[in-house]
Amino acid sequence: MTSDGRTPERASLGTWPTPLEPAPRLARALGLGPDDLWIKRDDLTGLGGGGNxxxxxxxxxxxxxxxxxxxxxxxxxxxxxxxxxxxxxxxxxxxxxxxxxxxxxxxxxxxxxxxxxxxxxxxxxxxxxxxxxxxxxxxxxxxxxxxxxxxxxxxxxxxxxxSSVTGARGYAECGRELLTQAPDLTTVVVALGSGGTMAGLVGALGAGRVLGVHCGAVSDPAGSVSKLVSGLSDAHQAAPEALRLRLDQVGDGYGALTEPVMSALTLTARTEGIVLDPVYTGRAMAGLAAAAEDGDIRPGQRTVFLHTGGLPGLFGHQATLTRAQAALTWED
CATH class of the missing domain: 3.40.50.1100 (Rossmann fold)
Known part of the structure; x- marks a missing residue:
């Protein structure tokens, strides 16, 4: 909102709609059907290196x-x-x-x-x-x-x-955009950082279709998202306990590389040629893998992974760079 309570006009900054791409090789590696997993490429929003x-x-x-x-x-x-x-x-x-x-x-x-x-x-x-x-x-x-x-x-x-009610409007729009691209979607998996991205998606799609993977950026992820959802005038209401959240990928804390995240980065890169970052999208993909393993995400259902960008941050994360370089193979 503006300072006097008016709904602002959007500034034109991005390139829309972002692509929705199939990920059949990654899907198979996760135990899903080849047409079950798609990636919403919000890393390709254009401005400034892209991102949500x-x-x-x-x-x-x-x-x-x-x-x-x-x-x-x-x-x-x-x-x-x-x-x-x-x-x-x-x-x-x-x-x-x-x-x-x-x-x-x-x-x-x-x-x-x-x-x-x-x-x-x-x-x-x-x-x-x-x-x-x-x-x-x-x-x-x-x-x-x-x-x-x-x-x-x-x-x-x-x-x-x-992440405010005003900012979350952008992801309510993204949720509606997704419905035109994949009207049969069952679950959207997204990194939960400050909460606005998940809140906007819940506002458009409802709490049951959005799985947020907590990244450790806020102390009360459920409360942060619920508060933002309640502020969206066209939103589904979502009490904290109604949200689908995974809290099991934080590890030693925000910014710390974990083995499941490194595995998710490597698997996504080697099956689809897509790069994730170690703080947000890597955790979200590790959460998706865990959800597929424990049956929260199942074969035969349309799952969308929201790629929120973050590639430049990978080059500021020394632990990930060291691990990636250590995996290089070469011949004399």
């Missing part, structure tokens, strides 16, 4: 423009896909971008390439917030917005992960 945040940012940036914003301010981890795409959206819309990121200059996370290199390429300014996380990170962003306001700028605070 573009659908959210179309609505969020539309609201910011309607309010006369000159600068977008958002938060995230050092390798945040959302921060990278906010910077790209700002460049497209002739706005400035300030990214308030957890960490300090020179730390292993803040000196890795990946998304951070693209943040610089898009012209964003980074404010390092130290070890602050959660509410403290949001408070630092609010302070930065006040500082900008004092300099005559009009800052727009873009929420963590783009």
């Amino acid at each position: 945040k573009i659908r959210k940012l179309e609505w969020l940036c539309g609201a910011a423009l309607a309010d006369g914003a000159t600068t977008l301010v958002t938060t995230g981890a050092p390798q945040s896909n959302h921060a990278r795409l906010t910077a790209a959206a700002a460049a497209r819309l002739s706005l400035r971008a300030v990214l308030v990121l957890a960490g300090t200059p020179g730390s292993s996370a803040s000196s890795a390439p990946g998304n951070l290199a693209l943040d610089g390429l898009f012209g964003a300014r980074v404010v390092w917030a130290g070890s602050a996380g959660g509410d403290a990170l949001v408070a630092t962003a609010a302070q930065e917005a006040e500082r900008l306001r004092g300099q005559g700028e009009v800052p727009a605070l873009i929420p963590f992960g783009g």
Whole structure:
């Protein structure tokens, strides 16, 4: 919503509809039928290297423009896909971008390439917030917005992960788009980060057809999604206990590589030539594999895996790069 409560017009940032592609070799490897598994390619949304945040940012940036914003301010981890795409959206819309990121200059996370290199390429300014996380990170962003306001700028605070009721509209639209591409779909599997992507899909498809795989980005994934769903005026209502969630793929925490995730990355790459990232889509695919194994996803049903992007983040994740390089074979 805009600051005065109006529904904003969308900013034009992405390329729609994104493709829906069959994944028969991966399906067979997971014990499904060759026509059972399809991949919704929201990694191919166009702007800034692609990814799911573009659908959210179309609505969020539309609201910011309607309010006369000159600068977008958002938060995230050092390798945040959302921060990278906010910077790209700002460049497209002739706005400035300030990214308030957890960490300090020179730390292993803040000196890795990946998304951070693209943040610089898009012209964003980074404010390092130290070890602050959660509410403290949001408070630092609010302070930065006040500082900008004092300099005559009009800052727009873009929420963590783009996840607000306004941002979730983008994925309610995606759910409707999916219904035109695969009207017989039974389950959409999606990474659950800040919650807005899953919430929008639930708003369009209902809780029973959306399986969210928790990635460890928020402390209360069910509550976060349920709150956003309830704010979508055209949404199905979804109490936290009604949501389909897998909480078994977090491992040692957000950002930590697990064996199921590495297996999912490798299997997807070697069967379909598609690259996932180790934090979000890798966990979502590991959750899909676990759901196929325990019977929550079954042969004969149309399952869609939502590829939310995140490729640049892989190049900022040293553990994954080390494992991938170790798998190389060569001859003298």
